[in-house]
Amino acid sequence: MSSSFPGFDLSLPRGALPGEDLLRASPSVGMPARWNDVVLPGSELVAVSADRKAPLALRIVATRPHGDGFRYDFEYWGLEPGAHDLRTLLQRRDGSSTADLPELRVEIRSVLVAEGAALPNAPRPAELPQLGGYGALLLAGGIVWVAGLVAILVVGRRRRAAESAGQPRVRSLAERLQPLVERAMRGELSREERAQLELSLVALWRRRLGLEESRPAEVIAQLKRHPEAGPLLVRLEEWLHRPDARGAGEIPALLAPYRELRADELDGPGGAR
């Protein structure tokens, strides 16, 4: 008999006799081993169906007639260490007794170290972790978040305040118009101021008449039809846009009503917002 698996010495003289106590060279748990040319008397043997909990599994690789008996090639796996008898896993095909079979003993060894070496470490006494800390953690996180938010708001407000401090103040329409009117009446307007005066008067009348939502292209036409705004704008156009600048003498009289313009006069319906 010879092993088909390198590393396992399963040599046995061919045609081992039944009844001989055969101690097999022991494979380790889970590793397959072969035992060939085992001559056993009686009718043909077959392997017992596998049982999941059996300590050994057996497969008959080959069966050949041999005199009154048969010659078998066995393959087996040990699932638990120790000595096992293959007879427990054999039965006759014709259902007759297997009591006449010799002991077929095999040894399965364990590769694990002897008892005690694989025991887990003994638990060390330690303090239990604090239970219920999640709420405190949430509270701390919330405080940090609120503090960060407040810091961002404060910094942003200071920055805006610094920026607005550096910017010129927004002047209302009345505040812009009054000095322009004063200077126009004295004939001291510069070129840019003339343009501003005209646009400011258009803006003033647009607010007075509540035309702020009207389309700008339509507003001028509507203002020119207004009994008070119309003559003013036409005279301004003649003064500012005609090549011969007609009507400059009438300008002070036309602008006189706009000298004492109050800022709150433009408030109210259609007024300044």
Add this chain to the structure above:
Amino acid sequence: MTMTSPQVSAADLARTEEYIRRVRERVGTVVVGQDVVVERLLIALFSGGHLLLQGVPGLAKTLLVSTLSKSIDLGFARVQFTIDLLPSDILGSEVLDQRTNEFRVRKGPIFTNLLLADEINRAAPKVQGALLEAMQERKVTIGPETFRLPAPFLVIATQNPVEQAGTFELPEAQLDRFMLVHRLDYPSPAEEREVLRRNAALGIQRQDKGAIVQTEFDVLDSRPVGSVTEIVAAMEAVSSIHVSDTFVDHVVEVVHRTRTHPDVELGCSPRAGISLIKASRARALMHGRSYVVPEDLYALAEDALLHRMRLKYGSIAEGKTGRQVLDEILRSMGGEARA
């Protein structure tokens, strides 16, 4: 920096006014309403700019331009822009004359006074580019030869603002070549009633042994109401319209505000200001003035500036439109300011 030019005389003004009145009357016999569009067409013609008309189909854009061309005695050509149009279909090309075995230049429809480029956004960009280049340079090169386009030369392009599938939107740089972009509105109910009444009165036109139903194009009076001389006189008159320093300041301010408005990504170029002043001069002439006034600026701002502005993506996402932003800019002029 007053723009000084030879002053237009009262007689010239009166003659030009009379000419414009005749043109408007003639157009009015066929086209109902659309006074503003006729005004914009004449402004473009008299100030040497080009005009893009944006409007949904059926607003009589083509009829209007055809009527105008016949009224003012100018050469007219119409090109329907399509995806398979080639630059040579517009500009012209060299063809081999088999009798002489030499190449001969065959000029395209662009060699006319008044070119209607219908649905310009349906053509491929290379065709649009070829047309827009010719519009700016007023000359065309075919093979080895360069030809000047006839004078006056005016391109009136139309564009449908809906059905954008399969179209090539004109980029801002090319839109900038158009002096004015006018957006047509639907007619008022009264005007629409008149349109329907006139259309119902059209009969049939006998032709050979059969007949066809008449359209408005069939009833156009082909006799012009004036000559090219009167157009040239009007162009001269426009160039002599007075532009005050104050008006220039207004134009600079509105153009500048388009560049600094928080909703605007791309403001107007200096060409926008130039177009606005040119168009204002023509409008002043048409309104019987020898000088421009802020009313001209407000009336023409949308047509001269809006197509030269591009809003920020965020503002568009908020639902703002260019027209709203421009109105806001115009309303803010002369209001509060920083001291």
